[in-house]
Amino acid sequence: MKLLTFIDKGVHKLGVKTEQGILDISASVKNGINFDIKTDIMDFISGSTEEVTRLQDFIDYSISEKKAVFVNEDEITWGPCVTRPHKIICVGLNYRKHADETNAPYPEVPILFNKFDNTLTGHKDEIPVPKVTKKLDYEVELGIVIGKKAKYVEVDAALDHVFGYCTVNDLSARDLQLRTPQWLLGKSCDKFSPVGPFLVTADEVGDPNNLSLKTYVNGELRQDSNTSDMIFNCAEIVSYISQHMTLEPGDIILTGTPEGVVMGYPEDKQHYLQPGDIVTVEIEKLGALTNYFIEE
Structure with a gap:
């Protein structure tokens, strides 16, 4: 569904x-x-x-x-497909080729950070480019939406606690993100987590660890990968987080982005998002999520 x-x-x-x-x-x-x-x-x-x-x-x-x-699908104002998550938990550096392009070692355990509900928005919404950044980057990510309370869940049972999955763009202001060792500031500006257009139930998705992901900027393909490149798969992520905090129904987990982000390019080829850009992130079986970037 x-x-x-x-x-x-x-x-x-x-x-x-x-x-x-x-x-x-x-x-x-x-x-x-x-x-x-x-x-x-x-x-x-x-x-x-x-x-x-x-x-x-x-x-x-x-x-x-x-x-x-x-x-009419063409006339509605889309909202985020999850409206009131208790937690938005993100996993950093979770794709092998993305770690390679940023010259980062593969993490031994999932790198976790969080976002807040001020970052939520929907398909086709306009997103202001914050005045405080000059390095706004895109990140297509598979979103896991928890459906049952999970605490100390074993890997084999972890996906039983998932309601469904969605497409997410984990927008990242790289200059703010890397200002300090803590990434939160660069991840939590307003509307930095468009989610949707659909929340697809787990039964319809099947294996979440074998889905293609793509990002297009102004029609140009920038990211093209598969969730099979994740270092920690979906079940491992849910289980790991549940060892440290209780996951509640409606919580969203962003599972990391593949290679192809602006930050991964050589410095002379880094062209960060600007007002006027159109970004579409797309995941197999989940749909394409498009947003329009405007001046704040």
């Missing part, structure tokens, strides 16, 4: 991508359908598998009874 949010009168509404188009769940519920169904995306992330099954039953029924309300 492909879940999403769109913004209507300042409210994040739940939508589902179907073969017929994007179904507006709350509008369909109000269209005379006697179904006890939740209409907030966070309720489904934190709910049981029965909640998702009930949602699918509702979708099938509303379409068959011609009571489904659809919205």
Whole structure:
């Protein structure tokens, strides 16, 4: 199932991508359908598998009874596909070729840092280039969204705690990031974590450790890799984090970026993002996420 949010009168509404188009769940519920169904995306992330099954039953029924309300995909204002994560946890230097291009040794354990919900935004949103940076970089990343509370989880059971996956652009102001040994400042400016367009349930994704990833800047391919190049795979990441903190439903884990970032180029070929640039990050089975960069 492909879940999403769109913004209507300042409210994040739940939508589902179907073969017929994007179904507006709350509008369909109000269209005379006697179904006890939740209409907030966070309720489904934190709910049981029965909640998702009930949602699918509702979708099938509303379409068959011609009571489904659809919205135009080209006209909606997209929201982040996860709206209220308790934590946003990121893994640094988690691709072999990315570590190689930055002349960094492979980490022995996952390098963790965090971002905040001020960084969240959605597909097709405009992102201001902060005045405080001259080195804004892109990073396509696979996002893991936790669905069940996880603490001291073994690797073999780790993915059982995952609700689904999404495409993320872990935007990074390199001059701020490298100002100190702590990376947080360069990662946490406003709208630095566009996520979406869809949150795809784990059953539809299958193996998250074999997905292609791509980044395009103004139509030019910049990153082209596969999650199989990760140093620590998805199960290892979830298990490792759970040894140190409790993962809650709705938490997002950004699993690192592959080679091809601006910082990895020779200095005379580094062309960082500028107002007017259009960046699309794309992951197999999860969809393409596009944002427009503007002057702050």
